[in-house]
Amino acid sequence: GAGVSQSPSNKVTEKGKDVELRCDPISGHTALYWYRQSLGQGLEFLIYFQGNSAPDKSGLPSDRFSAERTGGSVSTLTIQRTQQEDSAVYLCASSQDGLSTDTQYFGPGTRLTVL
C-alpha cells in the first residue's frame, strides 16, 4: 500500500516569507508526527496529533511554527516569517494508534532552504 507522502520535496524561499509543508499519512493511521532534521541539531520532535485529541505542540521551536490536521488525515505544517535557521529537512511520520508499541512510518521529507 501507499506510504507516507510529503510535498513539496524541496522548497526554496526567501527570508521573511511564509511556507506550508504538507503530509499525507498512511490511510487509517490515527497518529501523525512532525520532526525536523538539521545539521546542527539532528532529528527533533516538533508536534504530534492523535485522533481528535489536542495536539502535543511541545517541540515547536517558536510561535512562528504551527500545524493542523484536517479531518484526521492530511496535515499541514506552516512556518511564518521564515528565518535562515529554519532551513532543514522536515519529516512526517504516522503510526496506527500512536501507542508505544507502534512502528512509525516516515515520509521522504521536505527539504526547506531559506535564503
Added chain:
Amino acid sequence: KQEVTQIPAALSVPEGENLVLNCSFTDSAIYNLQWFRQDPGKGLTSLLLIQSSQREQTSGRLNASLDKSSGRSTLYIAASQPGDSATYLCAVSSNTGKLIFGQGTTLQVKP
C-alpha cells in the same frame, strides 16, 4: 531531559565483517527503543523496535539488544554488505510514541 548518544559517529568496515553500533540514553523510563536506517536524501526506515519489557529483537542479519537499567542498546549487523551502507539512528519513545533520536552512526561497508 532525555538524551540519546550514539557511538561511533562514523564507521568504515570491509565487506563481510560483523559490527556493533552503540546507543545510550540517560533516562531509563522509556516505552520502547527503535533502530532506523536512513539513506542519503531519503526518509527513515524502521529496522527493529524493542519494547521496554524485551531484551532483544532479531530481523535477518540484524540483532538489537536493550539493557534498560544501564541505558544501553546495541545493533549488531552480521556479515555486512555494501548495501548496508547508510546512517543508523537510535530513538527512544515516550508513551505517546514521541521519539527522541541520537545523532546517528554513518556506516560505510567497502566491497
